[in-house]
Amino acid sequence: MADSHPECAPAAVGEKRQQFGSRFLSDPARVFHHNAWDNVEWSEEQAAAAERKVQENSTPRVCQEKQVDYEVNAHKYWNEFYKIHENGFFKDRHWLFTEFPELAPNPNHNDLNDWLSENKRSEVPEGRSKEEGPGLKTEQHTCSSDNLGHKTQMPPLEEDVTRKLSHLEIHADEFPGSSATYRILEVGCGVGNTVFPILQTNNDPGLFVYCCDFSSTAIELVRTNSAYDPRRCFAFVHDLCDEDATYPVPGGSLDVIILIFVLSAVVPDKMQKAISRLSRLLKPGGMMLLRDYGRYDMAQLRFKKGQCLSESFYVRGDGTRVYFFTQEELDTLFTTAGLEKVQNLVDRRLQVNRGKQLTMYRVWIQCKYRKPLVSGAGPEPPVPDRILSSSAVF
Incomplete structure (x- = not known):
């Protein structure tokens, strides 16, 4: 697949890997x-x-x-993809904690929690009796867990719970991770290339991570991974576009929702309802983080005639699909879902294959949108002051 590795290649041996946003090409001869x-x-x-x-x-x-x-057969195409590639296809996201410090150990959410406490916003109920949602297969074209081992079998209790999720009444005090103080959900987790770095890096004892994917094959790979810890993580199969599918958490219970190269795999006319359902899972002040394909990315330009489904929406040779966004489209999706913009930036990057002397222009969009606090006067809560360093805008 032409766009399967949007992440930067590792630095050369002996060369210190520079943070995104610190490399500017002023002299074309140095490309x-x-x-x-x-x-x-x-x-x-x-x-x-x-x-x-x-x-x-x-x-x-x-x-x-x-x-x-x-x-109709989207799950089959993604299952086949993971059966072929398993967990040896993607690269881990080295930029994850740099661009999304909300996921790192002791991130700025502590400041937010302090702010909420001081302003008595934390009295908002954390859940309703039941919250419905989606959960489509992810557009996991960025990561890999080829360094992770496998367990011999899937925990039978979790398997049973997952099968019953669609019939389970979720209560505020009876759900996986109910005792956690900081909850993260990744939608479209693939084989765990975001989830496992979070679990391995963030040792906050109050952390609990949920992860779902459209592909049952991908979720099986996550659960059988040696890094999977059911005491800190709950993986489940979920369709982001299924309006009747239920998440294993009540509404208003999540601190962070992650969408990384995922929303682009959704049929455009189903995106709004999917984001709106996810928004209801966030606590007041909770954040939705997104990184996805931007309009005119190299991958879009490489498609051949006959692969376009609708405007900016294409099908790859393996049957998986991808959409290429504008900032305005994403802003509309999030604000219509009742979220407030914290960040909406375009990351224009020139990737280089030094061995083959090739240049590749990538266009990605990174967004952070926050669920408003309870209505009423008061100062704005603190948010991470770091913005995406590569902030060129269309």
Whole structure:
């Protein structure tokens, strides 16, 4: 798959890996001195060429019969993907804690909790009797757990609980991780390349991580991984677009929801309901974090004619699908779901294959949106003061 590795390649041996946002190409002759360059300016000619290429590869469209097949059998395509690649395909997300400090040990959520306590916002009930949601397969084109081992079998109790999730009445004091003080949900976890780094890095005893994926094969790989700890994590199969599917947590109980290269795999007309359902799971002040494909990314330009499903929505050769966003589209999705913008930035990056002397222009969007606090006057809560360093905007 052409866009399967949007992460930067590792630094060369003996070369210290630089933080994103600190590498700027001022001298074109030095383009192959690093694996990637930040905040890359696009010329008018390059932007126009990208637009022409998208117009060209957007016609003809995939016939309706095949489009129905890709939607109805989406889980089959993703299951087949993971059966073939298992956990040896993706790279771990080295940028995770740099760009999303909310996931790191002792992140700024402690400041937020203090603020909430001081302003008596923490009295808001953490849950209703039941919260419904989605959970589609992720667009996991960034990570891998090839360094992680496997257990011999899946915990039978968890397997039984997962099977019964769609029929389970979730109560505020009776759900996995109910005693946790900080709860994170990753939607579209794939084989665990975000979840396991969080569990291995964040030793907060109050942390509990939930992770779901559209693919049952991916979830089995997560559960049989030697790093999977059911005392701190709960993995379950879930369809982000299924309005009747139930999450194993009550509404208003999550501190962070992670969507990394996931929403782009959802049919565009189902995105809004999916985000709105997820929003209801957040606590007041809770954050939704997203990183996904931006319009005119290299992967979009590489599609050939006959692979376009609808505007900016394509199907790959293996049957999996991908959408390419604008900042405005994502802002509309989140604000319509009742969330407030904290960050919405475009990451334009020039990736370099120094061995083959190739250059690749990537366009990703990173967003942070917060659930408003209870209505009433008062100061804004603290949020991480670091913004995405590579903040070029369309």
